[in-house]
Amino acid sequence: MNLNEDSLQKIAELARLKIRPEEKESTLRDFNKVLDYVDQVKGLDVSSIADDEIYFQHENAIRPDLSGKHLSREEIETFAPSFQNGYFVVPKVIET
Amino acid sequence: MKEILKNPYAELKSSLNSGKISATELAQACIDRIKEVDGSVKAFLSLDEKRILNAAAESDQRRKAGKPLSEFDGMPVAIKDNICIQDTITSCSSKILENYKSPFNATVVERLLKKGFILFPRTNMDEFAMGSSTENSAFQVTRNPFDLERIPGGSSGGSAAAVAASMVPLALGSDTGGSIRQPASLCGIYGLKPTYGTVSRYGLVAYASSLDQIGPFSKDIQGCIDLYSVISGKDENDSTSVNRPSFSATAVSATDLKGIKIGIIKMTSEIEPDVTKAYENVLNQLKERGAILVELDFSKFSLAIPIYYIIATAECSSNLSRFDGIRYGSRKDNTGKLEDLYVESRTEGFGPEVKRRILLGTFSLSAGYYDAYYGTAQKARVLIRKEYESFFSKVDLILQPTSPTTAFKVGEKTKDPIQMYKADIWTTSVNLAGLPAISVPMGIDTKGLPIGLQITAPSFEEGKLFGFSQELSKLEGLNILLPEKIG
Numbered sequence: 001m002n003l004n005e006d007s008l009q010k011i012a013e014l015a016r017l018k019i020r021p022e023e024k025e026s027t028l029r030d031f032n033k034v035l036d037y038v039d040q041v042k043g044l045d046v047s048s049i050a051d052d053e054i055y056f057q058h059e060n061a062i063r064p065d066l067s068g069k070h071l072s073r074e075e076i077e078t079f080a081p082s083f084q085n086g087y088f089v090v091p092k093v094i095e096t
Numbered sequence: 097m098k099e100i101l102k103n104p105y106a107e108l109k110s111s112l113n114s115g116k117i118s119a120t121e122l123a124q125a126c127i128d129r130i131k132e133v134d135g136s137v138k139a140f141l142s143l144d145e146k147r148i149l150n151a152a153a154e155s156d157q158r159r160k161a162g163k164p165l166s167e168f169d170g171m172p173v174a175i176k177d178n179i180c181i182q183d184t185i186t187s188c189s190s191k192i193l194e195n196y197k198s199p200f201n202a203t204v205v206e207r208l209l210k211k212g213f214i215l216f217p218r219t220n221m222d223e224f225a226m227g228s229s230t231e232n233s234a235f236q237v238t239r240n241p242f243d244l245e246r247i248p249g250g251s252s253g254g255s256a257a258a259v260a261a262s263m264v265p266l267a268l269g270s271d272t273g274g275s276i277r278q279p280a281s282l283c284g285i286y287g288l289k290p291t292y293g294t295v296s297r298y299g300l301v302a303y304a305s306s307l308d309q310i311g312p313f314s315k316d317i318q319g320c321i322d323l324y325s326v327i328s329g330k331d332e333n334d335s336t337s338v339n340r341p342s343f344s345a346t347a348v349s350a351t352d353l354k355g356i357k358i359g360i361i362k363m364t365s366e367i368e369p370d371v372t373k374a375y376e377n378v379l380n381q382l383k384e385r386g387a388i389l390v391e392l393d394f395s396k397f398s399l400a401i402p403i404y405y406i407i408a409t410a411e412c413s414s415n416l417s418r419f420d421g422i423r424y425g426s427r428k429d430n431t432g433k434l435e436d437l438y439v440e441s442r443t444e445g446f447g448p449e450v451k452r453r454i455l456l457g458t459f460s461l462s463a464g465y466y467d468a469y470y471g472t473a474q475k476a477r478v479l480i481r482k483e484y485e486s487f488f489s490k491v492d493l494i495l496q497p498t499s500p501t502t503a504f505k506v507g508e509k510t511k512d513p514i515q516m517y518k519a520d521i522w523t524t525s526v527n528l529a530g531l532p533a534i535s536v537p538m539g540i541d542t543k544g545l546p547i548g549l550q551i552t553a554p555s556f557e558e559g560k561l562f563g564f565s566q567e568l569s570k571l572e573g574l575n576i577l578l579p580e581k582i583g
Contacts, residue, residue, distance in 0.1 A: 008455070015413060015458040016420070016435075017451055018443040027452075030513060034456055037514050038402040042468050046475035054474045061335035075199045081427035088422055091434045 001039060002032045098125040098132070101262040102578055105319035108265050112170050119159070119170025123152035123214050126172045130263045133582045136244055138236045139258040141177055141218050142185065148172075151214045158212065168322065169212030174258045174267035177218040178225055179310065180299040181205050188301050189233035190223045192425045192445025202299020203334065204268065204310050204327040211326050216264050219254030223447045224416065225270055225303040227251050228278060228519040231510055232449045239506070240282060241579035242545050246503040249279030249519075252313070256283040259313045261582055266323055267313040272303050273404050274498075274523025276311045277535035281498035281548020284537050284576035286565070287313045288320045289523075291555045292530035293338035295324075296331035304411035305336070307404075307527040317565045320534065321345050324558060340556070347559035351567045354386030359491035361394045366521075367500045370541035374573075375497050378538060378549060381571045390491050396483050399476065400525035401517055405453075406460050406473035407528070412450075413457030419445065452513065481529040488554045493564055496522045498535040498548035526552055534561045536568055537576040546576050 003011070008028050012019050019027050073086045082089035100108065100117065111117045127145055134140050155170035164170075175181060178188045180198035182205075187193045201209070208215065222232035230238040230253025238253045240246040241261035248257040252269025256279035259267050269276040271289040280287025288311045295310045302308060312323035322345070329342030360379060363372050383389055421427035421441025428440035446454070460469035487494060500521060509516045526533045531552055538549035549568070553560045568574060 003459075011455055011459045011462065014462060015454050016417075016438045016442050017446070017454060018439050020443075027455075030452060031455060031459075034405070034452065034513055035459070037517075038405050038456070038460075038469070040399055041402045041406055041473050041476060044399065044472055044476050044479075046472055046479065049475040049478045053478050061337075063332060071199055076423075079196055079199065079424045081421055081423075081425065090422060091432065091437055093434050 001035065003028070003035065097121055098129045101125055101129050101265065104316040105265040105314050105322075106316055109167065109171065109318070109322070113167055115159075119152040119155035119214060120149065122170060123148050123172055126216065126264050129261075133241075133261050134263060136239060136582065137241055137257050137261050137263075138238050139219055139254040139261065139263060140174070140216075141187070141189065141220050141235060141254070144184075144217070148214060148216060155212050155214065165210065165212035168326065170214060171212070171266065172214045172216050172264045173208060173323070174216040174219050174255055174264040175205070176252050176255050176267070176269045177221050178270060178301040179205060179268060180301070181215060181217050184217050186218070186301065188224045189221045189235055190445065190447065190450070191234045192419050192441070193301075194234070194426060196424055198299075200299065203296035203331045205299065207327050213326075216258075219252070219258055219267060221254055222251035223450050224301070224412070225251040225272055225275055225308070226412070226449050226453055228274070228516050229504075229509065230254060230279070231506060232447060234447055237506055240503045240545075241582050242284065243503065243543070244581060246505050246545070247282070249282035249499070249503065251275040253279045255313050256280055256285060256287065259283070259285050259315055260579060262578065265314065266319050268310055268323070268327070269313055270300055270308055270310050271527065272307045272408060273527050274520040276313065277498050277523050277533060277548070277550055278520060280313055280535040281550070282503040282546060284540075284546030284548075284579075285313055285315050286317055286320050286534065286536055287311065288324060288534045288558070288561070289526065289532065290324060290328060290558060291532040292527075293336050294328045294340065294343070294556070294558075296334040296337050298331055298333035302411075302415040304408040305415060306411060307408055309527070317536070317562060317569065321348060321562050343558055348566070349559045349563040351560070351563040353382060353567055356387045356493070356564075357491040358382060358387050358389050359392045359487055359494035360389050361496050362391060367497065368502065368541070370502065371497045371500060371547050374539040374541075374547045375549070377573055378495070378568070378571065392487055392491070392494065397480065397525045400480060400528060401521060403473045403476045403480070404520075404524040404528060405456065405517065406469050407477060409453040409457030410461050410470050411457070413454045413461060416446075416450070416454055421445070449513075477528045480525050484525075484529045484531060493560060494552040496550050496552075497538070498522065498550040502541045502543065502545035502547055522550055526550075531555055532558050532561060534565060536565050537574055539573050540576065
């Protein structure tokens with residue numbers, strides 16, 4: 001199948017990416033080329049495989065629910081792009 | 097002193113343990129060699145001389161006091177840039193994590209430090225481990241030490257080139273669809289992709305979680321055996337870690353070639369003639385020594401790459417959603433709304449190949465397409481796993497060339513993503529099935545470039561891979577010379 005510009009735009013929005021105007025044509029071309037290639041999978045007969053067969057492990061990985069060592073606010077501050085008074089700074093999200 | 101680095105790892109280990117060389121001398125030799133050749137190879141993204149030499153001095157003190165941490169105390173090992181080391185930048189060769197300093201060590205790093213290894217962070221890679229050539233790094237293109245106009249393979253090309261160019265004896269990489277084996281093959285060294293779940297992924301920046309696996313590079317098989325012994329074993333911090341002890345070097349099975357059943361593939365026209373010739377040379381010698389060759393029908397695997405790309409990109413779109421410019425990584429400032437901040441930070445921070453894969457993954461997970469693409473690919477993956485199970489009921493090991501070609505030229509395949517993806521034709525199915533596989537040197541082509549042989553075993557049979565590789569290294573025409581072009 002081939003995606004058109006509008007559909008690709010929608011996918012980009014879902015992925016939280018922007019396709020700049022000058023990149024639109026080449027991105028769409030490359031995307032459809034790759035889509036054409038992976039499209040072969042669509043026609044495969046996989047009816048012999050049950051839904052629960054797709055997991056490697058059937059063993060639950062659980063551990064005791066205990067408090068442990070966590071990063072301190074000071075440590076978080078060292079790699080956060082913007083941090084103030086112990087909080088991540090984000091643009092205003094509530095209108096007053 | 098740096099000449100000693102041209103020796104195989106096993107000799108360096110013995111020199112270190114006999115006191116013939118000190119950890120400081122060895123670390124200094126690596127630093128000198130990196131300074132000598134890495135200007136042209138570009139395998140490393142950074143070199144913290146002070147930290148390396150301090151660690152080496154501590155190692156020497158321990159040995160002097162008669163208290164080495166292990167037989168590996170003082171052994172240098174390079175680390176791929178997607179494996180977290182505390183207080184060290186872990187950028188995944190991306191702009192978005194360009195200045196990210198990890199606050200913790202990956203489990204594999206903890207295990208190396210406990211044994212006294214000297215870490216040499218950080219080797220160049222395809223951004224977020226997405227690529228087959230190490231041309232997708234946001235910072236530099238790594239070159240193949242055998243021919244600087246060519247790529248070293250990817251995505252762990254920096255680690256492979258660092259070992260091949262004798263800058264370090266050992267290195268760690270990660271393998272999602274062939275990212276250890278393919279560069280090992282193109283650089284003429286050994287590279288192991290372990291059984292999924294035997295090496296902790298805690299602290300490995302995830303690309304595709306159900307496929308990624310950390311593994312070793314070395315110029316000889318002993319290096320892979322030793323590194324795998326140290327890094328493998330159950331880890332409580334990784335829920336996909338299997339409940340098994342660390343691999344023990346005593347589990348390397350002595351292999352009798354007489355009577356061993358080897359699965360082989362019928363070669364097709366897409367393979368370079370020199371690769372076919374090298375493969376046939378190995379098969380003929382194995383046959384002469386009594387191995388039984390069984391031809392396997394790999395036609396079901398023709399879809400392994402498309403299946404791989406649907407699954408890998410779906411997982412990548414999910415894993416990389418955490419990079420939003422809020423908690424870590426880089427942020428595009430001066431944006432108005434929160435949504436714009438996410439979009440601008442990600443658009444600026446990710447390179448073209450990463451964006452291409454995020455888009456494909458988002459598409460195959462989106463409403464209306466999920467069942468046809470992602471759902472079908474997941475089931476098709478089971479078909480591949482079952483096909484391998486059926487193969488291993490007939491044979492002990494499977495042999496294939498690791499890559500259909502030797503190293504291609506820088507820029508040769510960048511314009512065509514499909515051509516690039518096809519470089520991993522024989523490696524991706526192994527990840528889909530979670531099996532262990534190793535690439536070992538299989539000779540040189542007419543251009544002087546290395547050719548690799550991939551050996552695949554059933555799950556948890558790394559001992560078989562190592563034992564067989566030891567026997568293979570005794571065959572004729574398989575040894576690789578050191579790259580001459582960089583001296």
